Amino acid sequence: MPIPWTMYQTEARWADQFVLVNTEKSVPGDASSDPGTVPLEEAVRIVRSIAHKTGTETIPTDEADGRTLSESIYALADLPGFERATMDGFAIISSDTSDALTSPCILTLTGSVTKGLSTVSAISHGQAVSIQTGGKLPDGADTIVQAENCLVQGDTITIKHPVSPGVNITRRDEDFRKGEPVYPAGWILRPQDIAVLASIGKIRVKVRKKPVIGIISTGRELVPSESIPKSGEVREVNSYLVTAFCKRQGAIPVRYGIIRDDAEELTKLIEQASQECDAIIVSGGSSRDEHDITAKVIHKLGKVYTEGISFAPEKRTTIGQIDSVLVIGLPGHPSATFMVLTLVVIHLLQAMKGSPNQQVYRKFVKLTDNLHASRDSDRYIRVTITDDQATPVFGKAGLIHMLSQSDGIVKIPAGGRGFSVGDRVEVMIW
Amino acid sequence: MPIPWTMYQTEARWADQFVLVNTEKSVPGDASSDPGTVPLEEAVRIVRSIAHKTGTETIPTDEADGRTLSESIYALADLPGFERATMDGFAIISSDTSDALTSPCILTLTGSVTKGLSTVSAISHGQAVSIQTGGKLPDGADTIVQAENCLVQGDTITIKHPVSPGVNITRRDEDFRKGEPVYPAGWILRPQDIAVLASIGKIRVKVRKKPVIGIISTGRELVPSESIPKSGEVREVNSYLVTAFCKRQGAIPVRYGIIRDDAEELTKLIEQASQECDAIIVSGGSSRDEHDITAKVIHKLGKVYTEGISFAPEKRTTIGQIDSVLVIGLPGHPSATFMVLTLVVIHLLQAMKGSPNQQVYRKFVKLTDNLHASRDSDRYIRVTITDDQATPVFGKAGLIHMLSQSDGIVKIPAGGRGFSVGDRVEVMIW
Numbered sequence: 001m002p003i004p005w006t007m008y009q010t011e012a013r014w015a016d017q018f019v020l021v022n023t024e025k026s027v028p029g030d031a032s033s034d035p036g037t038v039p040l041e042e043a044v045r046i047v048r049s050i051a052h053k054t055g056t057e058t059i060p061t062d063e064a065d066g067r068t069l070s071e072s073i074y075a076l077a078d079l080p081g082f083e084r085a086t087m088d089g090f091a092i093i094s095s096d097t098s099d100a101l102t103s104p105c106i107l108t109l110t111g112s113v114t115k116g117l118s119t120v121s122a123i124s125h126g127q128a129v130s131i132q133t134g135g136k137l138p139d140g141a142d143t144i145v146q147a148e149n150c151l152v153q154g155d156t157i158t159i160k161h162p163v164s165p166g167v168n169i170t171r172r173d174e175d176f177r178k179g180e181p182v183y184p185a186g187w188i189l190r191p192q193d194i195a196v197l198a199s200i201g202k203i204r205v206k207v208r209k210k211p212v213i214g215i216i217s218t219g220r221e222l223v224p225s226e227s228i229p230k231s232g233e234v235r236e237v238n239s240y241l242v243t244a245f246c247k248r249q250g251a252i253p254v255r256y257g258i259i260r261d262d263a264e265e266l267t268k269l270i271e272q273a274s275q276e277c278d279a280i281i282v283s284g285g286s287s288r289d290e291h292d293i294t295a296k297v298i299h300k301l302g303k304v305y306t307e308g309i310s311f312a313p314e315k316r317t318t319i320g321q322i323d324s325v326l327v328i329g330l331p332g333h334p335s336a337t338f339m340v341l342t343l344v345v346i347h348l349l350q351a352m353k354g355s356p357n358q359q360v361y362r363k364f365v366k367l368t369d370n371l372h373a374s375r376d377s378d379r380y381i382r383v384t385i386t387d388d389q390a391t392p393v394f395g396k397a398g399l400i401h402m403l404s405q406s407d408g409i410v411k412i413p414a415g416g417r418g419f420s421v422g423d424r425v426e427v428m429i430w
Numbered sequence: 431m432p433i434p435w436t437m438y439q440t441e442a443r444w445a446d447q448f449v450l451v452n453t454e455k456s457v458p459g460d461a462s463s464d465p466g467t468v469p470l471e472e473a474v475r476i477v478r479s480i481a482h483k484t485g486t487e488t489i490p491t492d493e494a495d496g497r498t499l500s501e502s503i504y505a506l507a508d509l510p511g512f513e514r515a516t517m518d519g520f521a522i523i524s525s526d527t528s529d530a531l532t533s534p535c536i537l538t539l540t541g542s543v544t545k546g547l548s549t550v551s552a553i554s555h556g557q558a559v560s561i562q563t564g565g566k567l568p569d570g571a572d573t574i575v576q577a578e579n580c581l582v583q584g585d586t587i588t589i590k591h592p593v594s595p596g597v598n599i600t601r602r603d604e605d606f607r608k609g610e611p612v613y614p615a616g617w618i619l620r621p622q623d624i625a626v627l628a629s630i631g632k633i634r635v636k637v638r639k640k641p642v643i644g645i646i647s648t649g650r651e652l653v654p655s656e657s658i659p660k661s662g663e664v665r666e667v668n669s670y671l672v673t674a675f676c677k678r679q680g681a682i683p684v685r686y687g688i689i690r691d692d693a694e695e696l697t698k699l700i701e702q703a704s705q706e707c708d709a710i711i712v713s714g715g716s717s718r719d720e721h722d723i724t725a726k727v728i729h730k731l732g733k734v735y736t737e738g739i740s741f742a743p744e745k746r747t748t749i750g751q752i753d754s755v756l757v758i759g760l761p762g763h764p765s766a767t768f769m770v771l772t773l774v775v776i777h778l779l780q781a782m783k784g785s786p787n788q789q790v791y792r793k794f795v796k797l798t799d800n801l802h803a804s805r806d807s808d809r810y811i812r813v814t815i816t817d818d819q820a821t822p823v824f825g826k827a828g829l830i831h832m833l834s835q836s837d838g839i840v841k842i843p844a845g846g847r848g849f850s851v852g853d854r855v856e857v858m859i860w
Binding site: 061062065066079080081082084086113117118134135136170174175176182183190191192193194195196197198199200201203220221225226227228229231232234235236237238240241243244245247248332334338396398399400401403404430 | 491492495496509510511512514516543547548564565566600604605606612613620621622623624625626627628629630631633650651655656657658659661662664665666667668670671673674675677678762764768826828829830831833834860
C-alpha cells in the first residue's frame with residue numbers, strides 16, 4: 001500500500017534546496033522602482049514567481065523518464081489482480097486442516113498451476129493443487145502449504161498441522177487497489193516509475209512540455225566556435241554552455257546566434273525569440289556596455305526586475321519579462337555565466353517544468369584554505385574536491401579553465417567570520 | 431594553468447564507489463568450476479573484467495554532453511591568444527612611469543580599444559591607449575593603469591606613481607598554452623566541458639560509442655504492458671525498467687520482446703542479440719525454472735561465471751558471456767531487478783563507456799528502525815528518506831510499489847551487529 005504522497009517527491013525530501021527560498025507565488029516588486037541589485041534569494045524568488053509552467057503533452061511512458069507528470073495517476077484495476085503464490089507448494093482450503101493435530105488432513109491432488117498454466121480453476125474441500133511461485137490460486141483455495149510440511153504419496157497429500165489462511169499468498173489488491181493514487185501530478189518520473197506505470201498498463205502519460213529556451217550571445221569580439229579568431233577576437237562559448245546546461249535539465253535550447261553589439265538587431269532578435277520561446281537567455285560580452293544594452297532592450301520591450309545580483313564575485317545579471325516570457329541577461333565570462341546558470345537559471349527551468357525545488361547534491365568536506373567573508377554580499381567560491389577536501393579555485397575573471405577545474409561552490413555568508421583551514425563546509429556539487 | 435589530470439575525474443574523486451571493488455583487469459574464475467553464488471564485490475569484478483569498451487565515433491561537441499572522450503585533447507593555440515585587459519583603463523608602457531614619483535609621467539592618448547575595435551595596433555614610449563575590459567593590448571603596451579590613478583586632460587594623461595608591468599592583464603597563454611593538455615581520454619563530458627571545448631575551437635570530438643544493450647524478458651505469465659491481462663497473467667514490466675535505466679546511463683536499449691517459456695526460442699533470440707548488441711540483459715519470470723532456463727541457454731552458447739550473487743534478499747543473477755558479449759540474467763521481480771541494475775549492471779554500462787568507477791550519490795542519515803545483519807551475506811535494504819531520516823521499506827517479494835516508494839539502499843555487512851534506531855547510516859541514493 002503506498003505511503004501518502006506528501007511524504008514523497010513533491011516535498012523534494014532528500015534533494016534539499018541549497019538556496020533556501022520562499023517559493024510561494026507573489027508578485028515581484030514593481031519594476032518601475034529601482035532595478036538595482038538584489039540578493040540571490042530575491043533573484044530566485046523573482047524568477048520562480050514569474051516563470052510560467054509549460055503546457056502539457058501526452059507521450060509514450062517509455063519516453064517519459066525525467067519528465068514531470070501533469071496528471072495524477074490512479075490504479076485502473078487491482079494489482080496483481082489475482083491471489084498469487086509467493087512460494088512453491090500446494091494450494092488448499094485452510095479450514096480442511098483445522099483438526100489436523102488430532103486427525104491428519106488427507107487431501108487429493110486434483111491439478112497443478114505451473115508456469116502460468118492452470119489445469120484446474122477451482123478446488124473444493126478435500127482437494128489440493130500443486131502451485132509454483134507467481135501462480136494464480138485456484139478459486140476456493142485460501143492458503144499455500146509448502147511441500148516440506150506435507151507427506152506426498154502419489155495423488156494423496158497428508159498434512160499433520162493446521163495451516164492458517166492467507167499464508168504464502170499475495171492478495172489481489174496488495175500492490176495497488178483499483179482507484180488508489182499511484183503518482184500525483186508534479187511527480188518527476190524516474191526509471192523505476194516508468195516500470196510502475198507499465199505494471200498498471202499506463203502506456204501513455206500526460207506530462208509538462210519541455211520548456212523552449214532561446215539563447216542569444218552578444219559581444220563585438222565574439223566569433224563562432226568553428227572560426228579561427230583573429231587577434232583581439234575570441235570564440236563564442238556561452239551558447240554552447242547554456243545549450244548543454246538546458247539539455248541536461250530537460251529543456252529544449254534554441255540558438256539565435258551572435259549579435260555583435262547592435263542594439264537594434266538585438267531588439268529584433270529578442271522580440272522574435274519572445275514569440276517563439278518560453279524563456280530567453282542573453283549572455284553579454286566581456287564589456288560592461290554590452291550588458292547595459294541588454295538591460296535597455298529588455299526595458300524597452302517589457303519590464304526589468306533587477307540588473308544585478310549581489311553575490312561576489314559577479315553581479316551583472318538582468319532579470320526581466322516580455323509579455324509572459326522571462327528574459328535573463330547573463331554576465332559575459334563563461335565561468336560567471338555557469339555560476340548564474342547553477343544558482344538562478346536552474347530555478348527557472350525547474351519552475352517551468354512544475355518542480356518546486358532545485359535538486360542539488362551537497363557534500364560536507366574539509367577546507368584546505370581560509371575563505372574570508374565579504375561585508376556586504378555573500379561570496380560563492382569555486383572549489384575542487386579531492387579525498388574529502390575542498391580546495392578553493394581562484395583565477396582572474398574571464399579565464400575559461402576554471403570551468404573544467406572546479407567541482408562545486410561554497411557559500412560564504414555576508415558579514416560572517418568566513419571559514420578557516422580545516423573547517424567542514426557544505427559544497428554544492430555542480 | 432590546469433591542475434594535473436590525475437587530480438581530476440579519472441580518479442572519480444567525489445563520486446566514490448559505493449561498492450569498493452578492485453577493478454583491475456583479471457581473468458574471471460574458470461567457468462567450468464562451480465558457477466554457484468559469489469559475493470557482490472566478486473560479481474562486479476567479473477562484470478568489469480569481461481565488459482569490453484565500445485568503439486569510438488566522432489560527433490559534434492555540442493551533442494557530446496555525458497559522453498566519454500576517447501581521445502586526449504590538447505590546446506591547438508594559446509588561449510586567449512592575445513594580451514587582454516581585465517579592467518577598463520589606459521594601456522601604457524610601464525617603464526615610462528619609473529620616475530613618476532619625482533617627475534610625473536606625461537603620456538599622449540593616441541587611440542582606443544572599444545568593443546573589440548582597436549583604432550591603433552601599437553604604442554611607443556610616451557603614448558597611451560584607452561582600453562575596455564576584454565580588449566586586446568596594443569603591441570608595446572605591457573600594463574594597464576586605471577582611470578582613477580591618472581589625471582586626464584584632453585589627450586594628455588598624467589601619472590604620478592610608477593606602475594608595475596603586467597597589471598590588470600591576462601597573459602596570451604594564461605588560460606591554455608599551445609600544446610597543453612586540456613582533457614585526458616576517458617573524461618566524461620559535462621556542460622562546462624562542452625564550453626571549454628568550444629573555447630579552443632574543438633567543435634567535433636572523438637567519444638566512445640553508446641553501448642547497445644539487448645533486452646529480453648522471459649515468463650510464461652507475462653503479457654505486454656499495453657494488454658489487459660487475463661486472470662493469472664501479469665504485465666511485463668522489466669523491459670520498461672531496464673530500457674529507462676539504460677537510456678539514463680547513456681546506453682542504447684534494444685528490446686527483443688517477451689519469451690514465454692521456450693528454451694529453443696530463447697536460445698535463438700540470445701544468439702541473435704549476441705550478434706547485434708554489446709551486452710544482453712535477460713530478465714526472468716517469477717518462477718525459479720525460468721531463471722534456470724536462462725542460465726542453461728547461456729551455458730550452451732558460451733560460459734556462465736555465476737548463477738547467483740550472495741546478497742539478501744535476492745540472489746538469482748546469472749553472469750555469463752557469449753563470444754565477447756556479456757549476458758546478465760536478472761531475477762524476475764521488478765524490485766529485485768532494479769537492485770541488481772543499480773548494484774551490478776551500472777558497472778557493466780560504465781565499464782563499456784570507459785568509466786573506471788560507479789558514480790553514486792551518498793547521504794548519511796539517521797535510521798528510524800533497527801536493521802539486523804545476516805550471518806552469511808550482506809543485506810541491502812531499501813529505505814525512504816524524509817527530513818534526514820531513513821525508514822526501511824519492507825514488502826513481500828514481487829510487489830511493484832516498492833519501486834516507487836524507496837529512495838535508496840543501505841548495506842548491512844554480513845556477520846556484523848547490524849544497525850540500531852538512531853544510528854547514522856550511509857544511503858546510496860538511487
